[in-house]
Amino acid sequence: MPRRDSGSWNTMISGYIQNGLLNKAQELFDSFQGKNVRTWTILLSGYARHGRAHEAKAVFESMPERNVVSWNAMITAYAQNGLLRSARDVFDQMPERNTVSWNSMITGYCHCGMMGEARELFDQMEERNIASWMVMVSGYVEIGECCDAWMVFLMMLRSSVRPDQAILVTALLAVMRFNKLELIESLRVMALKTGYESNVVVGTAFLNAYIANGSLEYGVKLFERMPERNEYSWSTMIAAFSQGGRLDDAIALYERDTGKGVGTQTAMVTAYAQNGRIHEARHIFHEITNPTVVTWNAMVTGYAQNGMLEEAKDIFYKTLYQMLLHGQP
Template sequence: MRISKPITLFTKDLSFYHSLLKSCVHGDNSSSPITIFRDLLRSSLRPNHFTMSILLQASSTSIGSLKLVQTHLKKSGIDRFVYVKTSLLDLYLKMGFVATAGKLFDEMPERDTVAWNAMICGYSRNGYERDAWHLFIVMLRQGFLPSATTLANLLPFCGQCGFVSQGRSVHCIASKSGLEVDSQVKNALISFYSKCAELDSAEVLFTEMRDKSTVSWNTMIGAYSQSGLQEEAIIVFKNMFERSVEISPVTVINLLSAHVSHEPLHSLVVKTGMVNDNSVITSLVCAYSRCGCLDSAERLYASAAQDSIVGLTSIVSSYAEKGDMDIVIAYFSKMRHLCMRIDAVALVGILHGCTNSSHIEIGTSLHGYAIQSGLCTQTLVVNGLITMYSKFDDIETVLFLFETLHETPLISWNSVISGCVQSGRASTAFEIFHQMSLSDGHVLPDAITIASLLAGCSQLSCLHLGKTLHGYILRNSFGNEKFVCTALIDMYAKCGNAELSERVFNTIDAPCTATWNSMISGYSLSGLQSRALSCYLEMREQGSKPDKITFLGVLSACTHGGLVDEGRVYFREMIKEFGISPSLQHYALMVGLLGRACLFSEAVNLIWEMDMKADSAVWGALLSACIVNREVEMGEYVAKKMFMLDYRNGGLYVLMSNLYATEEMWDDVSRVRRMMKDNGYDGYLGVSQTL
């Protein structure tokens, strides 16, 4: 007779619960680790240190549940195990409870290398890089060795803050400990050296790597991109492609940031199936917007699966730069409708589109939004508002906004100084500069500050002050900046010293177009027309391409010198050879040149042939020529045209009064003056009497 064995029920032991918790770690179990742990506590089993270690690895729950686990650890005495406490503080750090983790770390009677590394990495991940660095130094002093992850977490901080010597120290530690061969560390070192403008070191490290992963290639492409080396970034990408290394979204984003042609990259994105990656699409939208292909940018944005504040900001900023404020406001409304939080960068991009007095209402509305949303507390936004109000010539509001700043970095001082100069308030600009030199923060001027102040000297025709600034430029090596030299040339010219302008100009090895323009305009202002034209010809010989500003200086020289034939040649050259469409200023100069030469029919024909409507400046140039040549009949015709454009222009009445006075037509002079009085221009009467 066969005796059967008794049937035993399946018993849940610790290994069973360990298996369940491990499955949570690997994502194979949808149950909550805390629920499993509570089930374990309800049984007769007692969790051990191994149980708690796995539980902490599996947990990512609320602070309340985590505190429950910590309490149990204390009661059971399991928290005496270093690796259990390390798991607990690591979990706190991953959940962002840095202060709690720090307190727990300080209370640990014993710490091993893992605990130190976990705390340093946690600080770094949560934005406490300085704390991470200080703890790293303490760790080394106490004889503990860092891990590869620790070093990789510290290096980005060194790169961002420009701590070159500290980063090199980390490199030395990596070399001595043998961690330099770790790909994670090597990638971090490449990124660090590129951020510190030491690309040679980054290249050496990259070349030494035997097994280059996608991350390694992306890091090197990113290094070249950050340094603006487009060709080098493309070469690395081609090598990566030839070796059949997998291309990731980061690869495309890095190449786009290097301003590599976006159309081939767009094709690559489609071929590799990255069209569903929101970050890639956003980067492409930004690239299309940046080059002015707004139709393509908008279509691509519409095809994206998700709305992106970055993509929309790029499109809006491009429209603002073009001055299409109606479209900008429509997009702004769309962003609000989508409940997007418009950040400081987006708002400043929109503010840049408010360039003239016709945008005052839009600008003040945006200012109101900045106040309502709290963005007005950010220095970036206040600087944007200062620049906008400067364009409106509202210096009182500019000064008020400046006073509201809690911190006044150099960029804010520069914004106010530049704004005052642009609005014709150079004296106020120098007062602000004096305040800056006395400020508690000891803010030192940079090249932009000096260039703005030089423009202020030009405005005040203050040669002595300009020479003082020139001395400051030489003492502080700002002379290497071409735009500072250009401002110096302009200042000396406008203060009537062409010789000093020439001296500064001759110190520049390869003058840019703006520098040539300043020299040409300077000669023209000083009455040296032949030198201005010679300078233009020399510019052409040197291979520099003239622009609109160049021809304003050239035509101005022709007008002041009465060089009609030369003026015709250069005006035609501007249009035919260089494809530059004349602005109203160019037309005003040509009309003035022809009128002063008594070529009134040609001047009027030129006005009628213009692609745009002539403004008061164009007609005013012709009226001034009529006064010089005593052409009363033509002058009356021009005056009527100007009156139709703007009857409130007080200068028009002054010019007409002077025209009649040259011909001793006193009755007409009296009539014009009565008109001035009737229209409220009494203040101009004194002006007309002195002319």
């Protein structure tokens, strides 16, 4: 058999880890006599990614030498398990740090809602990348501090950092809380200038923002301009028409969708039911091949809202049966 070099061993260990076979990875690691710092770091990172902080610590403490990737992996292992004090100890002991080191520690704080500690570290960073800004903006949004999220986003723009799709959508979530159309519009102009508005995820996020703001006509115009639409785009627009008392527009839009998915069909079931047209709702419901729990609930609610309580009860018990059948809680 040809002699295997360290690259082959490292590849095999990585393969086991990627497939969740950590015990196999450990066995192979233990049998390899030519371990280098990359070998150790691969195993350490594997334990970190799978949330096994205790094993990651054992590997880290046994390493004959470490590099910045090893230190970062240990921070991540602790942070992902909520062991922020231990993560911070590792961070403080690092002989050298890179942007990933700072981002990993800040991410740990943000995930635990410790935005004060996260902001303190963030403000100390000499060099930030888009991930640094993203973790702070999303961290503030997650705890409902949307003013702070928006201020960090503006600070990023003043630093001449070009926003990417993810941070644009996250900033949009922040400004939606303000219920100010002009802020949504300012972000849409930014998306247009950066070329992201044509992205279906970004476009659908703006569509949802306009509708949540009560600006249905802005939403309609955006929907018609979208070069690509997904199931959520169609269902969002159908629901908006229905809730705005424009059932005929919802029906016309539903008929235009040539690739109707269960989400779009469910939106139309709800639209018909909300407007008292339960027979049409039932017709679409029975056309759905694999209804979700949301679909079943829409039909139950539709029957109940239209005074058909026996039918609602019948569908309710069928829903429970389907959930048990498919192992859903």
